[in-house]
Amino acid sequence: MDATSRAAGSTALLTDRYELTMLQAALRSGAAHRRSVFEVFTRRLPNGRRYGVTAGTGRVLDAVENFRFTTPQLDWLADQGVVDEETLRFLADYRFTGDIHGYPEGEAYFPGSPLLTVEGSFAEAVILETVILSILNFDSAVAAAASRMTSAAGGRPCIEMGARRAHESAAVAAARAAYVAGFTATSDLEAGFTHGIPTTGTAAHAFTLLHDTERDAFTAQIDSMGRGTTLLVDTYDLKEAVRTAVEVAGPELGAVRIDSGDLTLLAHRVRRQLDDLGARKTRIIVTSDLDEYAIAALAAAPVDGYGVGTSLVTGSGHPTCAMVYKLVARESVPGGPLVPVAKRSAGAKSSVGGRKWAARRPDADGVAEAEVIGTGPVPEELAGHLLQVPLVLNGESVGREPLAAARERHLRSLAALPLSATQLSKGEPVLATERTA
Amino acid sequence: MDATSRAAGSTALLTDRYELTMLQAALRSGAAHRRSVFEVFTRRLPNGRRYGVTAGTGRVLDAVENFRFTTPQLDWLADQGVVDEETLRFLADYRFTGDIHGYPEGEAYFPGSPLLTVEGSFAEAVILETVILSILNFDSAVAAAASRMTSAAGGRPCIEMGARRAHESAAVAAARAAYVAGFTATSDLEAGFTHGIPTTGTAAHAFTLLHDTERDAFTAQIDSMGRGTTLLVDTYDLKEAVRTAVEVAGPELGAVRIDSGDLTLLAHRVRRQLDDLGARKTRIIVTSDLDEYAIAALAAAPVDGYGVGTSLVTGSGHPTCAMVYKLVARESVPGGPLVPVAKRSAGAKSSVGGRKWAARRPDADGVAEAEVIGTGPVPEELAGHLLQVPLVLNGESVGREPLAAARERHLRSLAALPLSATQLSKGEPVLATERTA
Known part of the structure; x- marks a missing residue:
């Protein structure tokens, strides 16, 4: 048995209602078809924790694959008036056709790490928010x-x-x-x-x-x-x-x-x-x-x-991870460039726009010294240290692996962090997050 | 739609392995057929909380009804050598045929309250531990x-x-x-x-x-x-x-x-x-x-x-409820009386044997003043204030109800508690638990 054997049952209603209403309004306004980039990240680790651990990635792949609306589900949405006819037709045919890159399972992460990057039309990407966050927030907390x-x-x-x-x-x-x-x-x-x-x-x-x-x-x-x-x-x-x-x-x-x-x-x-x-x-x-x-x-x-x-x-003490799923870039015109976007109201909830890469920079001894996150070209010296891997390409899962691979990766990831990572006492994240353009 | 519409999918493997190994050993020793009483209770409320809330009862009824082993599940248990042939035959025919009484959904509870009482043969009751606790511990915490x-x-x-x-x-x-x-x-x-x-x-x-x-x-x-x-x-x-x-x-x-x-x-x-x-x-x-x-x-x-x-x-701050599922009484000879049993090693984990009733005693104004728990005859003045209701009789669910009924019960239950129940500040449980023989 492996992680793929579970795949069963529609995950399509493991979804917050606002995702379908946004979809409906965006289909009406035409913006639904804008190519969009959503990013999963967390603004902070739980108080005192030195690192986070990516987990649930394999389950996310199952959930995306099983994100199909069944007839009883569509009938219920219609009956409840959750969305209109046009949206129901979209949902009936829905399958994710975009790309997902992300931190592979078992990898350590830090505040701001782009744990998962979902790219596709706004319509196809926006409705995956809840199920992706549910899985990553819980599994990574454990x-x-x-x-x-x-x-x-x-x-x-x-x-x-x-x-x-x-x-x-x-x-x-x-x-x-x-x-x-x-x-x-x-x-x-x-x-x-x-x-x-x-x-x-x-x-x-x-x-x-x-x-x-x-x-x-x-x-x-x-x-x-x-x-x-x-x-x-x-x-x-x-x-x-x-x-x-x-x-x-x-x-x-x-x-x-x-x-x-x-x-x-x-x-x-x-x-x-x-x-x-x-x-x-x-x-x-x-x-x-x-x-x-x-x-x-x-x-x-x-x-x-x-x-x-x-x-x-x-x-x-920390049963969830505070990961969020944010739109960080989208087209303004069909086929045009991706425009970085970010909430910018006052307060702690602002985020950084743009599609990001992430690399873990080693020092001369091979010990990680920083989590580097950028939106521009990847500096040459970091090219071999990029953290994201392809998970879904054109709607097809390419990131499946046995759980044993994630176990081994976790050990390797932890071994490459500074020794203070495994101290149980409260402290700052063991790697600082550096942002570069 | 109501709570019964979800019933689908076997819950039989939502079970800790030790339940099936105990079953196997008890089938071998012959003790598996002893009539037994298991009780769900919690030794304490989360620190500072004034009352607990019973929730998940309706989901427990679904889970018990769907506790049937499918052929793939039995094949897997055989393949993994979890239990022997005799036990597999027992599991293949398994359905719960006993009785369950419990606090109805929405009702407040206190330390020691017998939230659920499961009666049947040891064999049929012991293997329900995990799924019942999973449901009640999580749902009641929320x-x-x-x-x-x-x-x-x-x-x-x-x-x-x-x-x-x-x-x-x-x-x-x-x-x-x-x-x-x-x-x-x-x-x-x-x-x-x-x-x-x-x-x-x-x-x-x-x-x-x-x-x-x-x-x-x-x-x-x-x-x-x-x-x-x-x-x-x-x-x-x-x-x-x-x-x-x-x-x-x-x-x-x-x-x-x-x-x-x-x-x-x-x-x-x-x-x-x-x-x-x-x-x-x-x-x-x-x-x-x-x-x-x-x-x-x-x-x-x-x-x-x-x-x-x-x-x-x-x-x-309290994502689970510390409810446990304990054997409190069982036969010594077939058809004989139920003998109270309890762990009695040193330390905080000892429990009280015997099948219990529970009543919420009102004062002269109708405000609850104590949670009374006993194992002997019910005092006449408490007969109208018993808390448990029948949920399953001879294996048949009799406790199903719409969620609206549980909502209303919760309001009534809270309204009958002393006013200090709804204080947010930390304090003792708003009702003391009195034990009587």
């Missing part, structure tokens, strides 16, 4: 948190377990984004089915409580899943549970999971007890309300893996 | 934020506009939850299509930037949508835009929207300007990063409606 967690975990595996704390479909996207940012597995079966992510999980407290004794429960689990399974040992008394676990499973017991209490203290105790019982290879998995700070605090504890739930799927 | 916002807005309409800041499917659920908690409309077309929620929206800055002048844009919009439309007036110069808007539309202009700047100040200025231009009935809609506090701060400003995005769909 990936950013996941990246900090996997960095904090060093080489130890992180397992995504947040499905119960997120919308049921968002949970699947969260597992995918976490995998891009270095998580090794997910508890969510749909994420395994849809995206080919490894799934894990053995038992909850309910399984122990179901049986008359903890020993009965452990015996049942070992009988069913073998000695390599993970036993949950904190339903009643931890010490007694560990003893029972090794008695039932023998020293070949795969792992124990601790889901409450002072994890540092308990991990040391359980490690000693397991070692004393001869279960030296039995691993210890911890799973209680972890975030990147808790993971970092456990670095010196004898822990073999982290299960992370709530804080991962909610972006560890 | 509804809680929405409820504070609609209270802060007084009688002024609140419009949900957060789709671009949330996962694309979560956005639809968010619009639904916000509607339950008093929002009047959504920007999200899928939420209109699927749930019958009124949709609104006219234009973004892109529409103004697309045209050569703001006047061209306003003219195009009025030509297409009529004078009753809402013109966005902060792309360039606000004062000039308002003048142009009334020149183009006349005093019948429906509304103007302000999306940046000091909204209190600007609302007063724009109101004066509109009045001076004779556009006394033209409304003012504001939409810039609003949350319940910003809405409250605008109470004295001449604002006619609020569009709320990011903070709504992210639960205004």
